[in-house]
Amino acid sequence: MSITNLLNNWSFYRQKRPYQGQYDLNRQYSEYKWAMALDLDICTGCNACTTACYAENNLPVVGKKRFNQGHVMHWIRIERYWDENMGEFPEQGASFLPMMCQQCEEAPCETVCPVGATSHTNDGLNSQNYHRCVGSRYCSVNCPYKVRYFNFWNYPSTAWPAPLPDQLNPDVTVRTKGIMEKCTFCVQRLNEAKSRARTEYRLVRDGEVVPACVQACPTSAITFGNIVDPKSKVAMMWKNQQVDLYKDMQEKDNSVRGYRILEDLRPFPSVMYLERVRDMEA
C-alpha cells in the first residue's frame, strides 16, 4: 500500500470490522464473504476432514516426539470432550468439535502482527503471508481458538522422505522453518473458482467451490459458501439459525441451534456451529 493510498483510504483502514455494507453484491471487491456452517449433530469425529487437509495443504507429518512437544501442524483438528456432569460412564457419548481457523472478522491475530503478515482479505478471509512472517508467534498467542501452527523445524527437509514430495500440491507453498501457518479455507481453490467466474462475467456459484474438508466429509456436516449471496445455502442456514455476522451476541430462540464459538470475545468468527442434539429421554 502506498502512502497516497493509505491517506486516501484512511477512514477505510480505520473502520472497525465487520461493518454493515462491508460485504455487498454491488461492491466491486467485496462481493464474496466466505463462511461455513458446521453441524455438530452429524459430525461423527471420523477425521476424514483432517486427512483431506493434510493432502490438500501439504501439512507435514511431524512424528511422535514433536507431536508430544505440541508441534503438530493439523490445520483442522477434532477435539473430543466428555460431559462435565458425566457419571461413571459417558452415557451421552462424546462431543466432537472440528476446530479450524474461524476466519474472524475482527481477528485478534491480525492486530498484533508486528510485520503485517496476517491481514484481512476483501473476501473476508484472514490471510497469512508466509514470506512476510518473521515468526514472532504473537498471533498464535492471541488466537482464542489456538488454530495457528508454527513451524519449529525445517519440515521440507525431513517430513517428506522421497518420493513423498511427489504428492505435494503445487498450488500450496511448502512452509519452511520459523513461520506461522493456519487454515486458509483452501484459498487456492477459492482463487481459482473466482478467476473462472470472473472470466465468465458472473459470481462463483453456490457449491461450485468447497475446501478439501467439506468435500471429504462423509456426513456432509460442513456447508461452505458465499454468505453475501442470500440464495447460497450457507447464507440461508445462517439466517435460519438467527446468527448474524455483524452481531457479537446473538439473540436467538432456545430451539435454534446456531452459535459461534467464543463469541463473547468479539472476534466475529465466520464459522457457525450448530449445536449437538441429544435425545435426553433415550
Added chain:
Amino acid sequence: MGRVREGRVLKMEGNPESKISGGKICGLGQAAVQVQYNPDRLTQPMMRVGDSLQPVSWDKAMALLEEKTGPKSGINGNEFAFMTGAMSGHLKVLVQNYLDSLGSKNHFVYEALSPAVSFAANKQIYGVDMPRLHFDKAKLILSFGSDFLGTGASPVHFAKEYAKFRKAPRGTLIQIEPKMTMTGANADRWIPIIPGTEGVLALGVANQLLKHDDFSKTVPADIVNLVGKYDLDTVSSITSVRSDLIGHLAGLLWEKSPSLVISGASVEGHVHGVQNAAAIQILNRILGNVGKTVDGQAQSPFPQLAPATGSFASLKAMNDGMGAGTYKAVFIYGANPVFTTPSFMGFRDNLRKVPFKVAFVNAVDETAEECDLVLPIYTAVEDFGSHVAWYQPEGVEITMQQPLMDKLYSDTRSMGDIMLDLVKQRRADEYKAWPNFFSYLKTAVTNIKPAVKYTDTDEHFWYDTLSHGVIHVDAPQQQIAENFSTEMLDLPTTVNSPDPKFPFYLIPSERHYFRDGRHANCGWLQESPDPLTTVVWDSWAEIHPKTAASMGIHEGDYLEVSSQNGTIKVKAYLFPGIHPDAISIPLGQGHESLGRFAKGVGVNPFKILNPVFEKNTGELAMFGTRVSVKRTGQSEIVVKDEGPVSTQMGRKLVVTLPADVAQLSKEI
C-alpha cells in the same frame, strides 16, 4: 477419483456417481496417495538368498515361478495354495481361473477382521449374507456393538445414511457395547455391557417387549417360551446392565417404530457369536422391522464378480495344510497373516515349512519377509481393476479402477498382468486374445453391456464406463426369509464366573484408520488422532478410571497384559467409555516390518489372542480372550492431542441441545 498434475496423482476424492460413497471419502481413501509415494515401497522383485531377500530381475523371478509352479514343475493342484485378502471383480475371476488351470481348489480368502460370523447369522435367519438396512426409515437404531460409522462394510456409506437418519424427524441412536466405538460416541445413549452378553440383553429386552399384547400375539410360541426365561433380574445380573434400563429400552422400542436393531463385531467375536447376533435379530422380528427397515439387497446378476470376504476357517485350513507339509508352493496376495494371526497358530513356522512361497506386495510386510519370492505390484492408483462391494445399497454397483498415473517404478507390474501370465502357462490358447490385463478387463467389462441395456457400441460402453467410474446394474431385490427358530439360541442363563487368573476381558478394538494394520505405514494415518482417545503414533490400553484407581494405575503406566498365549507391554490410558471389567487395545500397530512409519510403533494384540472359536462357524472369537493386567512400574507420557483437561470447563464450545427442544424440521 483423484486429482492429477503433471502426471502425478496428488489427492484422492470420492466418486460423486457412486451410490455407495456419494462423492465422499474416508481418511483411508485419502491415504492411497501415501501408499503410492511411500518411501518404503518395494521397487523391484526380491528373491531369497540365504537369510535375506536380494534384488532380482523380473526375468529371473518369472523363470523361477515357471520352474516351481509351471507346467513342467509337476506340481499338482493339491500341492498349491493361493491366499488372498478379500477380493472381488475380474481379478478374482482370474485368480480362480489360474487355480482351475492348476486343478487346485485351494483359494484361501482370509481377512483378519471378516464379517463371517454376521454373515452366518444372517444366512440362518434371512437366507442372505447381508440384508439391506434402511437407516433413514428408522426412528430408533438400537446398535449392539456395531461400529458402522468407524469400521465395517462401508463407514462412508453408513455415515451418509446416518446423516439422513439424524435429519428431521431426528432418529435416536442407542449403542450397547463393552468399549465405546466412534458410533457409540455419537449415540444418544451409550450403555456399557459385559462383553459377550449382548444376546442375553437382547432377549431380556424381548422379554419386556412381549409383555405388550401387540407383540406377543404376533410372535411364535417357541420364541415366547424361550424369551420368558430371561427376566429382568437374570439379565441384569448377567449383563451388568441396570434392570430399569432394560425396561426403558423396551419402552423406547415400543414407542418408536419402525426401529432397526443391528449387531456388530463385539457381539459376534465370542464363542456364541452367531447366537448373540441371532438373538439380537429376534428383536427386529418382534418389532416387525423385517421388511420395513431390514430388507433384501439387490441380487447381483454376476455371481462370479461377487466379493469373497474371507474367513478364519480358510486360514486354518491353509495353516493346517502347511503344517502337514501338503503344499509345495504358496502364493499370498492382499493379506498379511504372519502379522494378523495369533501366535498360538504358529503361522510363521508353518509358512517356513513350505518350500516355495511367493508374495505380491506394495511394500515388504511381515509375511513377505518370510517368502522366497516377493513381487512388487502396482498400487491402486496405477492399475486397472474392477470391484464389487459386499454391501450394495441400491442395485448392484461395479466400481471401476483405472490408473491415475503411469507407474512410479519401472520394475513394478500389474497384479492382473502377472495373473494373466500365470494363467497362460497352462491355458495359452484360451487367453491368447489378451496381451495384458487391460485388454482382458476391457473384454470382460464389455460383456456386462447387455445387463445394463446399453445400446451404443462396445467401445463407447467401455469409455463411458471409465469416465463414470461405476456401472450401475438394476437388479431385482432379493427376498429375505424369516427363519427365527429358537433352536439356535442357547445363550447362558447363569452368570459366567470369571477366571481369577485372568480377570479382564480383552477387547482388541478395530481402529477406523488401521483396521487390521495394513495401512499402518502411512504418516497421515499414524498422526491422525484416534477419535476417542486422541492418542497418536502408539498403542495404548484403555482401562476404566475406576478400575485403574483400584489398581493404582495412572495414565502412561506401562502394563503387562497377559493371556495364556503371551504378554504385551503397553501404556495405560484411562478411558471412561469402557466396561470396568474390560481392557481394550487397538489393533493394527506393532509391526516388525512394513516400513519406517509402522515398524516398532506400538504393540500387536493379535498375537496374544487365545484359541477360542465361535461355535457355529469356527471363526476365531476375537473378543473371547481373558487377560491379566499387571503394573510394571515403568511409565511414559502418552502422546495425544487432548489437553490435560477432557471437559469443556464450562466454556460454550460444544453445546448440547435436548432433542425435544430442537426444531430440526424448521431448519434448512
Added chain:
Amino acid sequence: MIHRLLATLCFAFLFGTAAGAEPFVQGGPIGSQTPDGYNALGPVVKQPIEFPHYRHARDMGINCMYCHTGARRGYVSVIPRIDKCIGCHQNIESVRNKPRIKKLFEYWDKKQPIPWKKVNDLPDYVRFNHERHIQRFYFRQNRPVREVCGYCHGDVANMTVDRRVKALSMGWCISCHQKDHKESDTNMKTSHGPGECWQCHK
C-alpha cells in the same frame, strides 16, 4: 546496491499511483532497464532448439495465444506440446530442411518432448494468473496482443530465443497493480489491480 534498491522502491511507492494513460512500454533492446529503474534483464537461456519468436509472431503475425493456449483460460500460459509444432510444420515443406526444423522432427520421430527451459520463472510461492491479465487487457480493454503480453514479457516478437526483460519482482508487479487502468475500451471507469497477499502468494 541496497541503497539503490531502496531508492527505486521509494520511487515506485511515491509515484506509482499517478493515474493517466498507459504508455505501451516496449521491452526495449536487450540490456535496457524498465522505466521505473528495475534491473530487468535476465540471463541468456540456451534452449534445445533456438526457437525464432520473431519469425512466428512478427513475420507471420501469429497471435501469441495460438501456441500459448493456457494464457487466456488458466494460471499457466503453457508451452505448447510438440504435436502443436508438428501440426503446422508437417505441411510447410519450404522450411523442412532448415536445421532447427530438422531438429524438431528428430524429437518428433523419437517421440520425445522437447526439453524447453523456463525463462520467466517465478518463485514457487507465487502464483501468477495469466488468465486475469489477458482477460482484462486483451479481451475487455481490447489492446493488441503483443502489447498485452509485452507488459511483462517485453517485445518477444522481436527476439529469437526468449529472454526475460522485466524484473518480475514483487515491487515491479505492485508498481503496475497500483496504477489505475481503464476497465474496458468503451468505459472510462478505471480500477487498479488487487493488493492482497493471497492473490499472488500461495
